[in-house]
Amino acid sequence: MKEPIRVAITGGAGQIGYSLLFRLANGETFGVDQPVILQILEIPQAVEALRGVVMELRDCAYPLLQDIIASDDEKVVFNDANWAILVGGKPRGPGMERADVIRDNAPIFVAQGKAINDYAADDIRVLVVANPCNTNALIAMNSAPDVPADRWMAMTRLDQNRAVAQLADKAGVQPAAVSHMAIWGNHSPTMLPDFEHAQIGGQPVTSVIDDRAWLEGDFVEKVQQRGKEVIDARGKSSAASAANAVVDHIRSMVQPTEGTWFSAAIYADGNPYGLPGGLFSSFPLRMMGSGYEVVSGLELSDYARRKIGTSIEELQEEREAVADLLK
Incomplete structure (x- = not known):
């Protein structure tokens, strides 16, 4: 049997964490032959709830789950971690602007970045899920000077999945028929779901869905606003779909990409599209052996460049x- 990998997860008793942990433990994410050790962080006020989650994980008797470490101490949770999934963060409250959320979350990601830098394994990979995830990733990375920039990502796979679902529904096909969907920019209502390079059944989306007004209008807006739509309907933010996107992201990172690509926000320095560096922006990516690369050579229209620029x-x-x- 392989050596277990240590997976650190923050916010483990929250909605996304609860939906995610069992899928990390059952072999679905890292592989059916890969043992895992889950190292779960919560704030002191949620430690008792986390204790109940740990009970449930143990009651599942997963053969691949070698151990569970639950703590409110970042040093303990990030110790020797090979993967860190940063889910926990301070949510946006009534009357708060986006800048307020960023400032409120900043101390969390400064502290977690420092702990990752000081205690994680040399091969650590980090996925930031907590919003605003692009800038949270930037803060955490800047607090971890010894961890290479290419180890850090912010999640835009949920946006990609949402875009795929909308195109499939419009075209009357299964989601598996949709490929080459890229998300550009920020995980926010300014993101661009790139329908111009996506395909349905191997054909350009723009030839299968011959309705440019719908693509530029309802489609883009639906993907950009889907999180709000879920909150309005459910009274809570997306949880199961976000956890599913984490699983999809990790799968794309642990096996070579074949014939298509996936989306994630990466540190933008040196990107092949001449976009400004010094920040985390989403790009189409391919996994090549042990590392990823930005998909290059895509011709960006004036429409796309304008949207990405915003x-x-x-x-x-x-x-x-x-x-x-x-x-």
């Missing part, structure tokens, strides 16, 4: 809001 401007504004925390 999202980049927002990311630059977010970076300015936390400039004092970035070294």
Whole structure:
């Protein structure tokens, strides 16, 4: 049997954490022959709830789950971690602006970045899920100077999945028929779901769905606003679909990408599209052996560049809001 990998998860008693932990433990995410050790962080007020989650994990008797470590101590949770999934964060409250959320979350990600830097394994990979995830990733990475920039990502796979579902529904096909969907920019209502390079059944989306007005209008807006739509309907933010996107992201990272690509926000320095560096922006990516690469050679239309530019401007504004925390 393989050596177990240590997976650190923050916010383990929250909605996303609860939906995610069991799928990390059952072999679905890292592989049916890969043992895991779950190292779960919660704030002190939620430790008792986390204790109940740990009970349930143990009661599942997963053969691949070698151990569970639950704590409110970042040093304990990130110790020797090979993967860190940063789910826990402070949610947006009534009357709060996006800049307020960024400032409220900043101390959390400074502390977690430092703990990852000091205690995680040399091969650590980090996925930031807690919003605003692009800038939270930037804060955490800047607090971990010894961890290479290419180990950090922020999650836009949920946006990709939402876009795939909308296109499939419009075209009357199964989601598996939709490929080459990329998300560009920020995980926010400014993101661009790139229908111009996506395919349905191997054909360009724009030839299968011959309705440019719908693609630029209802489709893009639906993907951008889907999180709010879920909150309005459910009274709570997306949880199971977010956990599912984490699983999809990790699967794409642990096995070579064949014939298509996936989306994630990465540190944008040196990207092949000339987009500004010094921030985390979403790109189409391919996994190549042990590392990923940005899909290059895509021709971006004036429409796409305009939309991506708006999202980049927002990311630059977010970076300015936390400039004092970035070294």
